[in-house]
Amino acid sequence: MQKFTTVTGVGVPMRRSNVDTDQIIPAVFLKRVTKTGFEDALFYGWRQDPEFILNQPTYQSPRVLVVGADFGTGSSREHAVWALRDFGFDVVLSPRFGDIFRGNSGKQGLLAGQISEDDAETLWEILEAQPGIEVTVDLVACTASVGDLTVSFEVDEYTRWRLLEGLDDIGLTLRDEARIAEFETHREPWRPRTLPARQVNS
Amino acid sequence: MGRTLAEKVWDAHVVRRAEGEPDLVYIDLHLVHEVTSPQAFDGLRLAGRTVRRPDLTLATEDHNVPTTGLVIEDPVSRTQVETLRKNCAEFGIRLHSLGDIEQGIVHVVGPQLGLTQPGITVVCGDSHTSTHGAFGAMALGIGTSEVEHVMATQTLPLKPFKTMAITVNGTLRPGVTAKDIILAVIAKIGTGGGQGYVLEYRGSAIRALSMEGRMTICNMSIEAGARAGMVAPDATTYAYLEGRAHAPQGADWDDAVAYWDTLATDEGATFDAEVILDADALEPFVTWGTNPGQGVSLSDTVPDPAEIDDANERSAAERALEYMDLAAGTAMKDIHVDTVFLGSCTNSRVEDLRAAAGIIKGKTIADGVRMLVVPGSARVRIEAEAEGLDKIFLAFGAEWRFAGCSMCLGMNPDQLAPGERCASTSNRNFEGRQGKGGRTHLVSPLVAAATAIRGTLSSPWDLVQDGTIPADAVPADLIPVKL
Numbered sequence: 001m002q003k004f005t006t007v008t009g010v011g012v013p014m015r016r017s018n019v020d021t022d023q024i025i026p027a028v029f030l031k032r033v034t035k036t037g038f039e040d041a042l043f044y045g046w047r048q049d050p051e052f053i054l055n056q057p058t059y060q061s062p063r064v065l066v067v068g069a070d071f072g073t074g075s076s077r078e079h080a081v082w083a084l085r086d087f088g089f090d091v092v093l094s095p096r097f098g099d100i101f102r103g104n105s106g107k108q109g110l111l112a113g114q115i116s117e118d119d120a121e122t123l124w125e126i127l128e129a130q131p132g133i134e135v136t137v138d139l140v141a142c143t144a145s146v147g148d149l150t151v152s153f154e155v156d157e158y159t160r161w162r163l164l165e166g167l168d169d170i171g172l173t174l175r176d177e178a179r180i181a182e183f184e185t186h187r188e189p190w191r192p193r194t195l196p197a198r199q200v201n202s
Numbered sequence: 203m204g205r206t207l208a209e210k211v212w213d214a215h216v217v218r219r220a221e222g223e224p225d226l227v228y229i230d231l232h233l234v235h236e237v238t239s240p241q242a243f244d245g246l247r248l249a250g251r252t253v254r255r256p257d258l259t260l261a262t263e264d265h266n267v268p269t270t271g272l273v274i275e276d277p278v279s280r281t282q283v284e285t286l287r288k289n290c291a292e293f294g295i296r297l298h299s300l301g302d303i304e305q306g307i308v309h310v311v312g313p314q315l316g317l318t319q320p321g322i323t324v325v326c327g328d329s330h331t332s333t334h335g336a337f338g339a340m341a342l343g344i345g346t347s348e349v350e351h352v353m354a355t356q357t358l359p360l361k362p363f364k365t366m367a368i369t370v371n372g373t374l375r376p377g378v379t380a381k382d383i384i385l386a387v388i389a390k391i392g393t394g395g396g397q398g399y400v401l402e403y404r405g406s407a408i409r410a411l412s413m414e415g416r417m418t419i420c421n422m423s424i425e426a427g428a429r430a431g432m433v434a435p436d437a438t439t440y441a442y443l444e445g446r447a448h449a450p451q452g453a454d455w456d457d458a459v460a461y462w463d464t465l466a467t468d469e470g471a472t473f474d475a476e477v478i479l480d481a482d483a484l485e486p487f488v489t490w491g492t493n494p495g496q497g498v499s500l501s502d503t504v505p506d507p508a509e510i511d512d513a514n515e516r517s518a519a520e521r522a523l524e525y526m527d528l529a530a531g532t533a534m535k536d537i538h539v540d541t542v543f544l545g546s547c548t549n550s551r552v553e554d555l556r557a558a559a560g561i562i563k564g565k566t567i568a569d570g571v572r573m574l575v576v577p578g579s580a581r582v583r584i585e586a587e588a589e590g591l592d593k594i595f596l597a598f599g600a601e602w603r604f605a606g607c608s609m610c611l612g613m614n615p616d617q618l619a620p621g622e623r624c625a626s627t628s629n630r631n632f633e634g635r636q637g638k639g640g641r642t643h644l645v646s647p648l649v650a651a652a653t654a655i656r657g658t659l660s661s662p663w664d665l666v667q668d669g670t671i672p673a674d675a676v677p678a679d680l681i682p683v684k685l
Contacts, residue, residue: 016521017514018393018493022632027611031266031278033240033285035346045634068514070394073427073493074630075611076329077238078345096394099429100329104345117514156361158224169347170249173355176218176226180254180357183217183228188461190454191230192317194260194296 001109003166004139007090009063011135013127014053017068024080038083058132064091066123072101081108091137093153095120106159113153139164204468206365207434208400211340215323217357224359230322232352233308234261236286238327242350243289253293254356261290261297264307265613269576269603272300306579306605309333309547314581316446320435320462325352330547332423336416338435338465363429364474366399370407372481377662380415381646384422385487389497391477396428403433407481413442414553421548422629425494434466486661488534489631489644491522500661506530525633526641534659539625542573542654544647546610546628550578552585554647559594561651561662567599568657575600576608612637625653
């Protein structure tokens with residue numbers, strides 16, 4: 001994973017709350033077995049409407065999405081994160097995220113920063129007043145700046161560290177391989193196995 | 203200080219704990235399906251890694267499979283299922299393929315095999331993994347990166363959670379079900395209300411539920427934004443598990459039960475939040491909008507967005523009514539449907555099918571309405587057929603299908619057409635969820651059955667009221683009192 005420090009790019013004001021992952025990418029696009037090429041599927045239902053914000057010429061290379069509360073709720077599909085990344089987004093700012101979506105984001109280098117409802121409103125007003133204006137997101141300072149405005153966002157410290165360092169989770173965990181093996185030595189023998197169940201005489 | 207059920211299960215699985223870092227948590231059971239796994243297997247191959255514990259991993263084909271037969275016509279779907287078969291063969295994972303008696307929805311298969319047990323950690327690349335919490339397991343839906351992580355390490359780094367008690371006191375009235383409880387809970391706390399929490403369902407109404415009912419409730423914990431939902435194990439849990447293929451046997455059973463008995467939340471343990479519901483006051487519950495929190499009692503009307511204080515919720519409600527083509531003030535019972543879907547990991551177990559069949563037996567489906575009945579697994583289908591339920595559904599005019607996720611999310615050909623309206627026993631009424639432009643009302647199996655008879659959203663009680671069925675013609679426990 002690439003290191004993430006600052007990002008500067010076009011900000012998209014999306015005044016919608018409760019954007020579930022079915023809206024981010026409908027299930028029909030989940031049949032693919034690859035991890036890239038999902039840009040056309042992003043917000044597929046809404047993009048059929050020519051007025052939808054991501055159909056506007058101004059927003060063809062956006063990097064920062066500012067959206068309402070409860071973004072990424074519902075299905076666990078990581079394809080939602082892949083589609084946002086494939087479209088060019090590096091950052092989503094929202095007052096509240098679906099838990100699984102936020103976790104998936106951190107693993108794929110998409111920064112999901114939590115902002116206040118008031119800051120979301122202020123950012124929307126600025127981005128709507130000056131369509132195409134760029135937002136700078138600084139993960140070291142945990143701030144997003146546009147024009148004269150700077151707001152702070154929250155991201156959990158561990159995810160922030162991994163993003164800043166560009167670290168791979170599996171590699172990190174495998175440093176603890178010995179502890180995992182040790183843990184396995186004292187698991188109760190009757191815990192379920194997907195192989196045929198253990199036979200013992202009572 | 204005492205600990206909660208969730209804390210006990212979690213603590214028993216911590217491999218590594220360090221200040222400022224997520225706990226590294228051991229995973230007892232990893233369930234896999236065709237949609238969220240191919241990229242994870244690819245990741246393993248690229249890194250030269252193996253599946254650490256194939257013996258704790260089980261795969262099934264569910265999201266993408268047809269329900270009209272065993273041949274996958276859609277080449278893209280077929281490729282995805284074939285990819286799972288190749289991956290499972292390569293990495294040594296047990297797979298229940300189409301045609302196998304244990305094939306079916308992953309959250310139906312785990313419990314029916316007895317693999318889902320109290321006190322274990324379960325993960326699956328599917329948000330409805332929360333279903334397994336009904337057994338007192340910590341069951342988490344995960345993304346594909348995490349699927350790969352569990353395959354490679356049998357662990358996950360997980361952030362700490364908060365605990366919320368959902369206490370449902372009293373006794374459900376006849377005709378009111380587990381589905382109505384959970385729809386009412388979500389309407390009360392909202393789709394984000396459970397965020398960061400593990401919910402524990404407690405109280406006399408929960409204790410009185412069957413395992414199937416508990417699974418229905420835990421299944422939809424994710425729709426309240428929660429990380430998981432749980433019910434403490436008890437005699438009902440043990441009676442369900444005993445004798446199943448993967449349940450502990452003999453002396454192991456005794457050891458396991460002794461441990462399971464220690465899991466219930468201690469007296470004096472504290473929850474970070476509590477929500478209390480009165481089961482006696484509950485009616486059949488249905489949704490009117492495009493998220494599972496947008497629900498009302500069936501005897502109520504479509505709410506007026508103008509009366510919603512919160513600006514975001516108001517605009518969401520306005521958008522929802524536009525999408526659903528509903529006017530504020532419309533009686534829910536006046537809403538006509540085109541399709542009834544009985545199925546999904548929420549409500550496709552034999553008990554659900556039995557309840558619906560009890561209502562429709564000897565009746566004819568409403569004109570212009572189609573009904574799909576999709577058992578949760580091949581085994582459920584066979585069990586239902588052994589009871590003659592298939593004949594009841596077919597005589598009624600419903601379609602009797604093969605097992606799979608089907609119209610819950612329309613990845614296979616079972617989809618709504620644009621504008622089509624559906625009463626669905628599934629879990630999500632999101633825009634386009636059941637097919638582009640389709641409109642979904644979430645309902646219980648009993649409401650689904652009554653709706654299929656009348657053509658409008660209905661409870662079995664409405665059938666008694668309108669003379670379709672005499673009050674004594676259906677089992678007493680299925681007739682709701684007048685609400």
